[in-house]
Amino acid sequence: MSDCIFCKIVAGALPSKKVYEDDEIIAFHDIHPIAPVHILIIPKAHIVSLSECENNHQALLGRMLLLAPQLAREHGLETGFRTMINTGRGGGQEVFHLHIHIFGGGDKLART
Numbered sequence: 001m002s003d004c005i006f007c008k009i010v011a012g013a014l015p016s017k018k019v020y021e022d023d024e025i026i027a028f029h030d031i032h033p034i035a036p037v038h039i040l041i042i043p044k045a046h047i048v049s050l051s052e053c054e055n056n057h058q059a060l061l062g063r064m065l066l067l068a069p070q071l072a073r074e075h076g077l078e079t080g081f082r083t084m085i086n087t088g089r090g091g092g093q094e095v096f097h098l099h100i101h102i103f104g105g106g107d108k109l110a111r112t
């Protein structure tokens with residue numbers, strides 16, 4: 001198996017608090033949440049980052065993005081939520097398997 005921790009989560013070799021799964025996507029709680037609700041949406045396939053996405057990933061990316069409001073609703077983020085995709089070292093990416101952060105809850109999020 002690859003050294004990728006998110007691939008290990010997909011394979012069930014590492015535990016996670018899963019909140020969604022289908023044939024192409026899983027979503028689970030971030031291990032170090034920066035807000036009361038902090039969920040990661042990832043493709044099951046190992047795609048390194050947004051920079052490695054190609055035209056054949058359009059439908060997958062659309063489905064991942066459309067999952068965000070659904071999961072936000074399901075986790076009580078009625079007043080809104082923030083999405084974030086860190087891309088590459090310069091973009092603050094630490095886990096090199098594409099993921100969308102969704103977070104919110106509690107007080108109004110700061111803009112930074």
Ligand code: 5GP
Pocket residue numbers: 005014016017028029030031032033085086092093094095096
């Ligand atoms: P990045 O900086 O790459 O956008 O964010 C990676 C995120 O993955 C971080 O918020 C970090 O807390 C989370 N993370 C790293 N390792 C694990 C893990 O083993 N399990 C879970 N659930 N989240 C992780």
Ligand code: ZN
Pocket residue numbers: 004005006007008045046047096097
């Ligand atoms: Zn991976």
